[in-house]
Amino acid sequence: LLAIGLGWRWFESRRKAQVTKVLETTTGQVAYEKVTILRDRLTEEGLTKVLASLPLYASIEKKIEQSGLAWTPMGLLTATLVSAVIGLFIGTVLPILFTAWITAPALAIGFATLPYLWLMYSRSRRLAAFEEQFPEALDFLSRSMRAGHAFSVSLEMLADESIPPLSLEFRRIFNEQNLGSSLDSALKNMAARVPLVDVRFFVSAVLLQKETGGNLSEILLKLAYVIRERFRLKGQVRAASAHGRVTGVVLTALPLVLTLALLAIAPGYLQGMAKDPDGKYLIAGSILGQIVGYCVIRRIVNIKV
Incomplete structure (x- = not known):
């Protein structure tokens, strides 16, 4: 019942936010809900008002805005709780390797991180799209x-001629000026x-x-050139580090592929390890080691330019 209630609340908040986003995209105007954000904060009640007073709330709200998702901080919290309940249910009904009292909390924590991971992925993707469009905007x-x-x-012409996410940001600059900023x-x-x-x-x-x-037109033209040169250097770095990225993927996928092949060829080959208490810990340690190793390789080959 808790999962159903929280899921319905998240669905309603997401649907409302989607309508707002469509209005902003089609009309090019800031929606009324965003203009009245201060009044909404002052009239909030209950759990939302308590959460809004926390510093973490503002940080999450900023990340949601940067991601371009039609979410709210309360909707993210609801999705996190629903995901945790789903993971807890799966871990209780289908305990994997270990007993339910170990598997259920582990799956609950893992599932609870999925909404936040999707938020950060959407944020990075939107910022990358903006960064790609930015040199053309300067030109x-x-x-x-x-x-x-x-x-x-x-600025107004750029907002009219470009596409999201760049058009939305420059449209917002123009609208803020019209509102007196x-x-x-x-x-x-x-x-x-x-x-x-x-x-x-x-x-x-x-x-x-x-x-x-000074000549702002010339300054922007040179800035666009510098950004394009940085993109060119970034492409060269990615080409040079491609071998490391592929190696990380292969080393991570190889144990999983071999395990699936053994299960298909000789189903009883790994049953002894899965049934033995020490074997279960070895399997869990191997999975954790693979995850840590993949993260380390990604950190090494992710060169900032």
């Missing part, structure tokens, strides 16, 4: 200002929402040019 702004348009007008504040808010080095360079260049003067 667009540079050409627009060379044609005689003001910077604010160029200064350009400095709107750009700094964008830098906080999009934690990329290139965005910080862009914001710093615009604010510095505003204070000291």
Whole structure:
């Protein structure tokens, strides 16, 4: 009953958030719910109000915003609890290797991390898409200002001509200015929402040019060139580290493939280890070692550029 109730609450919050996101995408305007976020915070009650007072709530809310998912912090919490209940149920009904009192909590913890892992994956994917679109956006702004348009007008044109996620972020800058916010504040808010080095360079260049003067069009053109060169270097690094990534995948998948092959060819070959108490711990240790080894290899080959 708890899982059903929490699941229904999460479904309703997700459906409402999806409608809001569709309205923002189709109309190009910030939805009413986001404009009235301060009033909503003041009128929140119950568990949501308690969670909103915690520092972790703001961090989760920021990550959800950066991911572009139609979620809310309360919806993420609900999905986490539902996933934990599902894992607990599976571990209780189908204990694997160990008894239910060991398997059930382990599966509950593992399942509970799935919504957060999906959130972080969606966040990284959206930031990567924004980063890929950003050089073209800088070229667009540079050409627009060379044609005689003001910077604010160029921002609106960029929001109209580009696609999400870049269009949504620049549309938000334009809307914040229309609501009375200064350009400095709107750009700094964008830098906080999009934690990329290139965005910080862009914001710093615009604010510095505003204070000291200079040819902003030329500055943006050179910044776009630098970003493209960094992408080229990043591609070379990925090509050089491709062997290490493939090695990590092969070394991780090989034991699993061999185990499945043994189960298909000789089903009774591994039964002795699975039934023996010490054998169960050896199997669990092997699985944990594979996971740790894969994470270490990924950390080694993931070179920052």
